[in-house]
Amino acid sequence: MMFRYPLPSASRREKSPPPDPADLLAWYDLNRRRLPWRAEPGQAPDPYLVWVSEIMLQQTTVKAVGPYFASFLAAFPTVEALAAAPVEEVLRRWAGLGYYARARNLHACARAVTERCGGRFPDTEPGLRELPGIGPYTAAAIAAIAFDRPAAAVDGNVERVVTRLFALEAPLPAAKPAIRALAAGLVPSVRPGDFAQALMDLGATVCTPRAPACALCPWLAPCAARADGTQETFPRKAAKAVRPLRRGAAFWLVRGGAEVLLRRRPAKGLLGGMAEVPGTAWQAGFDLDAPPPATVPLEVRLRRLPGVVRHGFTHFELELAVYAGEVAADTPAPAGAWWQALGGLGQAGLPTVMRKIAAHAGG
DNA sequence: CAACCGTGGTG
DNA sequence: TCACCAAGGTT
Structure with missing residues (x-):
């Protein structure tokens, strides 16, 4: 033909x-x-x-x-x-x-x-x-x-x-x-x-x-x-912009040694509708070594885990400090959050950055 | 139109 | 190691 x-x-x-x-x-x-x-x-x-x-x-x-x-x-x-x-x-x-x-x-x-x-x-x-x-x-x-x-x-x-x-x-x-x-x-x-x-x-x-x-x-x-x-x-392409760095903190909150606190992200935008661990906003000026911000949804003593979690998104790089805390087995979940059994975390549907946080915290 | 939106593989 | 890339779409 x-x-x-x-x-x-x-x-x-x-x-x-x-x-x-x-x-x-x-x-x-x-x-x-x-x-x-x-x-x-x-x-x-x-x-x-x-x-x-x-x-x-x-x-x-x-x-x-x-x-x-x-x-x-x-x-x-x-x-x-x-x-x-x-x-x-x-x-x-x-x-x-x-x-x-x-x-x-x-x-x-x-x-x-x-x-x-x-x-x-x-x-x-x-x-x-x-x-x-x-x-x-x-x-x-x-x-x-x-x-x-x-x-x-x-x-x-x-x-x-x-x-x-x-x-x-x-x-x-x-x-x-x-x-x-x-x-x-x-x-x-x-x-x-x-x-x-x-x-x-x-x-x-x-x-x-x-x-x-x-x-x-x-x-x-x-x-x-x-x-x-x-x-x-070929193909000819314009050079890509460098990705900026953002930082934040994530909170690994465990209840009774068996469950971790999760919540759902807003339906639109980055990781829209996905489950996540609670945390701060991810911002360029965030200080990883500053005391944890008062956005923790529970009254709990937090300890900073050594090291950072790194993750690359399409248009920015992310570094997270992870703070761990433990609460009693009868502690209710804050509004909009739930306690997820650690044994079933693999089926919880976490995006990769959240899986990295879980691995970093030993979950 | 350009920014936003994930992740894992690759040389 | 790290920049680039892979069967793009929405706003």
């Missing part, structure tokens, strides 16, 4: 013949990855599995998603089951995977699909785009993969492949519209769903960020960056 391109000059065409989607599809047929959410050749994909996997895979590696996907599907085998669950249960299953707005939006999306769409996902990009948590990339990916629509699903892999293929000098993120247009021009009318997955597999396994395996690439001949030997310099 050949495709037309807008008037390449004769000399340019000799250097770089246009990329042929058929070459990529032939490579895909021999080299496709087998993934738990991906249909086998000839099998119909399940839109629910495609959707859950696409949300989990946002800014997250296939390896990290694997166990979460299995656990999630066991707990919520259908979109109706997910919609019927309380959001706290969904967040608990998501704990440790990060970007928790994805889990809140996933739950809201399940309810929208169940209540507004009769339990069936829209099969077009515009229809999918209206649902919470589904942006331009994910709408195109679901339309292509689950419904075999000729949509251009442009993720980080595709941005890298396309900018190398055309040696696109414009830096991200300003170059996104140009990349999208170039990618859309590649999408074939036959097997568009396989093409979308092939492009991502190529980026993930051959056209990698560092040391791409150009010798194995089905688009070696048409790649403009490879012709120049500059493939590793």
Whole structure:
């Protein structure tokens, strides 16, 4: 299957013949990855599995998603089951995977699909785009993969492949519209769903960020960056800002030697809706060695544990001093908090920074 | 448009 | 070690 391109000059065409989607599809047929959410050749994909996997895979590696996907599907085998669950249960299953707005939006999306769409996902990009948590990339990916629509699903892999293929000098993120247009021009009318997955597999396994395996690439001949030997310099990007440092204190409050005090964070913002141990705000000017602030929700003598807990978030670094205290077994939990059995802490759904605090305190 | 939003792996 | 990165979306 050949495709037309807008008037390449004769000399340019000799250097770089246009990329042929058929070459990529032939490579895909021999080299496709087998993934738990991906249909086998000839099998119909399940839109629910495609959707859950696409949300989990946002800014997250296939390896990290694997166990979460299995656990999630066991707990919520259908979109109706997910919609019927309380959001706290969904967040608990998501704990440790990060970007928790994805889990809140996933739950809201399940309810929208169940209540507004009769339990069936829209099969077009515009229809999918209206649902919470589904942006331009994910709408195109679901339309292509689950419904075999000729949509251009442009993720980080595709941005890298396309900018190398055309040696696109414009830096991200300003170059996104140009990349999208170039990618859309590649999408074939036959097997568009396989093409979308092939492009991502190529980026993930051959056209990698560092040391791409150009010798194995089905688009070696048409790649403009490879012709120049500059493939590793694409995509061009603006330098990222340094992450500032914030500090705070966390309180590890144990009742009767068997339970620890937890509370739930506000529904939106950082770690929104997740469980946490009580603590101070995280601020740039916080003094780790100052006496603990009077924000402890109980009357208890606190002792500073040696060392600090460090954790990196997307846009700041965090250092926490941990203070431990013990109260009597009949002490009631303050409003909005609860006593969590230390033996069941692993199932409590703590985000990673809170797991680090627990480990630091010996919990 | 730019800031915000997690985490684990990697060279 | 540490900067960069991974199937982005929302505000």
